[in-house]
Amino acid sequence: MNETIRLLNGHRSIRQFTKEPIAEHELEAIITAAQTASTSSGVQAYSVIAVTDPKLQKELSVLCGNQAYVEECPVFLVWCADLQRLKTAVQISKGDEVEIASTTENFLIATIDTTLAAQNAAIAAESLGYGIVYIGGIRNQIAEVTKLLGLPELVYPVFGMCVGKPDQAPHIRPRLPQKAVLHRNRYDASIQENLINEYDEIYKAYISSRSNGAACSGWSDAMGDKMPIPTRIHMKEYLRQQGFYLE
Ligand SMILES: Cc1cc2nc3c(=O)[nH]c(=O)nc-3n(C[C@H](O)[C@H](O)[C@H](O)COP(=O)(O)O)c2cc1C
Structure with a gap:
């Protein structure tokens, strides 16, 4: 083990923050770390909006x-997939009449680039003693968020991220047994059921201790409740309207 792996293994989402602001030079260091993430062919197809205006944070929360920590954290980062800047680059190079290809592949590239940059930022923030939580809830009312933040065509918010000094010390959430996610040479579906059963017991103990015995459902129950229900079904039409045609 080394310091970096210890830091990664100590991750847990933070949902209560102190009022301590983030120094500008630390925010800049966090975003520099984000920018060093690998990026598909160097496209850097993302932008991040650092929201610190209390009124805006309240509206976003x-x-x-109604996730209170979006309002309470000192900085709320909105990570956006961004093909708009690339459109400008293409126009500078080729002229106004040439468009970037609006393919599913380019949508994926932008979304992946955004995610890699954000996770680098998360690790950098944690290394500086901050806590973070990703906020997929930003896509609940994504059209309203888009308007509020003035996002142009070809830009969409993938997720938000609360950043601030932790005011809580939650348990680390246990993950699946490594054998369930690490396959050797070929995908092996046959072992999954046993490993899920194994994980269910670990997960039940975690949920029980987290809730002081009030709940003790397994992971398969949690996924069974969640995964059959379609959520955010507005995303397809929203992405089309933002210029991500997904051809
Ligand atoms: C893309 C993404 C979106 C998430 N959205 C939310 C959210 O809206 N609200 C929230 O409280 N946690 C959110 N989370 C945090 C997850 O619930 C959390 O990472 C997961 O339960 C594992 O717990 P841990 O981060 O403490 O290890 C999100 C995580 C990811 C990766």
């Missing part, structure tokens, strides 16, 4: 499903 409501739009994210």
Whole structure:
């Protein structure tokens, strides 16, 4: 083990923050770390909006499903997939009449680039003693968020991220047994059921200790409740309207 792996293995989402602001030079260091993430062919197809305006944070917290920590954290980062800047680059190079290809592949590239940059930022923030939580709730009312933040065509918010000094010390959430996710040479589906059963017991103990015995459902129950229900079905039409035609 080394310091970096210890830091990664110590991750847990933080949902209560102190009022301590983030120094500008630390925010800049976090974003520099984000920018060093690998990026598909160097396209750097993302932008991040650092929201610190309390009124805006309040509005976003409501739009994210009344998640109070969006308002309470000192900085709320909105990570956006961004093909708009690339459109400008193409126009500079080729002239106004040439468009970037609006393919599913380019949508994926932008979304992947955004995610890699954000996760680098998360690790950098944690290394500086901050805590983070990703906020997928930003897609609950994504059209309203898009308007509020003035996002142009070819830009969409993939997720938000609360950043701040932790004011809580939650348990680390246990992950699946490594054998369930690490396959050797070929994919092996046959072992999954046993490993899920194994994980269910670990997960039940975690949920029980987290809730002081009030709940003790397994991971398969949690996924069974969640995964059959379609969520955010507005995303397809929203992405089309933002210029991600997904051809
Ligand atoms: C893309 C993404 C979106 C998420 N959205 C939310 C969210 O809206 N609200 C929230 O409280 N946690 C959110 N989370 C945090 C997850 O619930 C959390 O990472 C997961 O339960 C594992 O727990 P841990 O981060 O403490 O290890 C999100 C995580 C990811 C990766």
